[in-house]
Amino acid sequence: MALHFLRTRQRKYIEPLVVCDYNPIWAANFKLEQQNIHKAIGSLVVSIGHIGSTSIPGMAAKPIIDIEILVNDFSQLNQCIQGMDHINYVHKGQCGIEGREYFRKLGYHAHMVQVGSDEHLRKKMFLDYLRNNEDARNEYVELKRSLAKKWFERINGQYHYNLEKTGLILDILGRAGWDLDNLPPYLIKHRNEMKLKSKE
16 A cells, blocks of 8 residues: 555656756756666667756756667567566656657656657757757757756746747757758647747
8 A cells, every 4th residue: 555655646746937047957867868778778769868958977967867769660569668667767658749648757757659659859959959969958048048048937837948949949950950841740740839928
């Protein structure tokens, strides 16, 4: 009963909307979690990588480790869900992003996508550009800090934080060489919402 109670409590956490200075422990935490995930579902996936701002040395970020789990296809998704559940991840479905299966637990977000998919390649292009362009990194961090301060502890703050990053994310993707006519529905939706907000 105690174990079930702790897991239930863990699955109802709310993450604070804060952006912290870079912490080297993020890389170490990823390595440990990578091992946990590999033990749970390693035989079912292609690779397990560190993504998101915490994966870029020196970059400020929300203290949440984003993990990309690459698969050839989703034919073994049910087995993956069971394996991830054993290490306390909650499967959240696509959660608004077509072609991604989303898992989360306290301090970690795992994104399962297909090798070579647009979701995989677009995120890689974005992060590679940030790693190699200090001005873009600084611009992105400045915006994130500003939005985190603006939306801290406000209703739907996380949604608006993500929404208001859209313009700069698309700008950076364009600089990196991504075709901005080839965007997923969720980014198109966010772009359109920001256009409406700018007219208010």
